[in-house]
Amino acid sequence: MLLKLNHIYKWVKSGGRRVFLLNDLNLTIEKGEFISLMGPSGSGKSTLFNVIAMLDTFDEGDYFFENETIHDLNSKQKTKLFNENIGFIFQAYHLLDDLTVYENIETPLLYKKIKSSERKALVADMLDKFNIVGKKDLFPHQLSGGQQQLVGIARALIIKPKLILADEPTGNLNSTQSDEIMQLFKDLNTEGITIIQATHSESNAAYGSRLIKLLDGSVNNK
Amino acid sequence: MIRNYFKMGLRGLKNQPFFTLINTLGLAIGTAGGLLIALYVYDELNHDEMFADSDLIHRIDMEIKFGGAEIKSAESAAPLAGALKNDFPEVEQTTRFRIQGSNLFRDTQKTDNIKELHTTYADSTLLEMFDLELIHGNRKTALKKPNTLVMTRTAAENHFGSVDVVGKNLLLNNKEMYQVTGVMEDLPSNSFLKDYTIFMAMAGNVASREDIWGGNNYFTFIKVSPDTSMEKFQLQLDGLLEKYVLPWATRTFPGMTAESFLASGNYIRYHSIPLTDIHLHSNNKVEMSKVGDMQNVYILSFIGFFLIFLASVNFMNLSTAHSLKRAKEVGIRKTLGSNRGQLIIQFLTESGIVVFVSMLLAVLVSSIALPFFNDLAGRAISIPFENPMFYGWLILITIILGLISGSYPAFVISKFAPIDTLKGNSFQTSSKWNMRSVLVVFQFGVAVFLIVGTLVVFQQLKFIQNKDLGFDKEQVLIINDTYAAGDQVNAMRQEILNLSAVQNATVSSFMPVSSSRSSTSFFQEGKMDQQYAIQSQVWKVDEHYLNTLDLKLISGRNFNGQFVSDSTAVIINESTLKTLGLDAEEALGVRITQEVELGEPLYFKIIGVVQDFHYESLRDDIGALALFMDRSTGYMAIKLKTADLTDILSNIENIWASKAPGQPFDYRFMDDAFETSYKEEQRLGSIFMVFTCLSIFIACLGLFALAMYNAQTRTKEIGVRKVLGASVRQITFRLTLNFLKLVGVAILFALPLGWYFMDIWLRDFTYRIQVGWQTLGFAALLVIFIAIFTVSFQAIKAAIANPVKSLRTE
């Protein structure tokens, strides 16, 4: 088991009433799975991702990540756990505009205080793997959307995460680019990385090994 | 990692070249201004510190109440120094100065005199006590003998063309022979001796050895032994009155006893003032050199501080304007594993780089601007590059400014949770906008304040220049040092009078601009008791004085050279009239005398009353003045018929050359001389203006950048509005209005403050303007105009942009 969510509730107060964003959500994910998370807009996919990534809190329920009970950790410990285990890929790429491709990929290593020589080797590996060696000195705005997302994925992978969370990674891409990214995910998955992706596209979802449907903040088992 | 912070910092700056430029420029200009002011203030505060043991040297000042008059004086009696040295073991050395003003000196090998403006008798202890080294000569013996003198390098070069001149002779005022016994370096520009070029041995001044405690003409300096308690010393000074002054007074004034002196409320108090306090904390009518004013130091410090602060406010402002982008960056970086500390360091590195570069630029800018600033401030300040403390301060200021300027992104934005920032705009609540608003309001508030200040200073100066002074200073030429013509003065006056352009001329040492002064107390006949004494200026003038200077008689008549009896006549001013308690007609025929001694006193009969005229600074009330017809030949004032000077000057100079051959011809115009006495105010006004412009410039830089950023972030909104049919004018108006509201708030709080503080400043002047609503209104309009100009440029640019373009780029 990689992670397990038990009876998770998350709500916001609106006019004195609770509006549930996550409503009694139960979910277990094993190591090595490739999950496709689907559901209508507003069903809570992004919210769930943020909870899994420990970027956001929940109000009730238990969350286990490997052996840790997340709901008992303080924010520093959560951050550490996140930084060591989870890579996040955004629909809007969220590359740092001021940094080159190379530097964007290198940044997480800097924060992990990894030595310069080792950094070089790791980044070079990544550039190689994603065939973007030629683009390493370009800035994000000089890249196509698909290329930017490649950089985003490379950046998420460089810390060798156990889990990749991809929130609509191809939402801004055309279908060819989209298929390339999906193929990449599949390859990464066979290398052993657990992946959860949120998507609106049936064809993208088909790349996954398991499909989970979300409706109104809980897993729809029908 | 450090290297990476720098790399990222530089990259961030490079990618916002415009903002980086504005930040750097604003900070550089602001700190350059601040630096100049700091140097000025430092110079003012460290006056006279260069003398060895300056903290052990004090001057003895006096407060005297005698007859009706209270006098504060930096000068004291000749025997005081000797008494102090004798009676007080803690007094190690004393030096007295007896100021001699300007004198003519002539190398005996040459025929022409050269005028030295500031000369003084000084005790032989001068050189050792103030540790003044001689380039040539022996300082132990240099000022011992009568008729010897020590001169500065510049003076020596002027007279002899070299400095190795010990043993050479100089003729003083064509009469007295002096031998040069020493040459010293020029005296530092921030010392009380800065003006002085020639020091003559006190031994040659007979009066300096007389036991007369009545005249106060000697600046008396003492050097005390280390560890002396000045409070104790101060208390002991009171004993001088009883031991020396009263015995002398009872000997000199028959009928006076110590009891009668004290009974009528009279007193003489001595107190010491540290040498290093004199420049900013002493303010007597007569000082050895022009003193400064602590108030100006405060005002300038205030301006300097705000200049720097304005610039860092710009920085903060632009940072908050950028917070949307920076917040997103914070979010991304945090998801990539950065912690808050690392982000803080990164943001501070960024601001640190800008501040550091700005400081380098500021030092460069201020070195370039220094000569102009010195000119403006009338100082000889230099940047202390050789002083390690200077660098210490620079580094400290860099760190402080870096912290302040980078504080917003470093300490506020870095706190944001990634989830909020990555979602988009939701975090940019109105509170961020408020912070920026406060800063803009603050900046423009300072600008408004400084504009009000500048306007008031200049209006006051103009008021002074245009005020009816009671005499006519226009088209009056003053020839200096006419005594050099000896008994030819009157012949010279006659010849000058014959020139067609000359209307009138008068000879006197006393002019209503800087010139000789002499005061005494006198008594009305029949009211000879001390308590009726009238402290008054007594001027010796000729019978042409009133007409030449256009002084108005309110009763009686002018002097007449034909009347022998007029040698015992006196003309008083209104002020004296009031003190006498008479009206203008009653006063005529009343007799006054200066003497209370034995025998029949010499009485002077009042023959006229002259309307008050401002013979001293407009800062002071017009004091009592009595004019006597007597010979005194310091100056000749010549009233000209025209302002056209084409031939007059050379004609007058020719006459001078024939009547006073070999004497330097030196002249000034009365109106210029008048303005010179307000030099400090004029300087303050100019400094005010320059730095006001600077601060407005900095504030505008910030506003300009903010407006640009505002327009940029709202291109989409503007595009949508245009598509919906808004006109360029409507959009410009909308964009400009927001900023104008802020400027309006700034005006509302800054105007009353400006009014309040400038009113305090004006209280220094007896004759002053009121701060009018026109001034305040003008300042407000000026700022509004500047703000509109700055903002609308950006607004119009945004408004006329093609909406289709802006919408597509989003």
Ligand SMILES: Nc1ncnc2c1ncn2[C@@H]1O[C@H](COP(=O)(O)OP(=O)(O)OP(=O)(O)O)[C@@H](O)[C@H]1O
């Ligand atoms: N801070 C918040 N306050 C109130 N409601 C919120 C907040 N955050 C999210 N929501 C609501 O929670 C619901 C789930 O949002 P979420 O972003 O998780 O949906 P999603 O499944 O990712 O949708 P999409 O497919 O459009 O990305 C939405 O109805 C949203 O309006």
Ligand SMILES: [Mg+2]
């Ligand atoms: Mg979503």
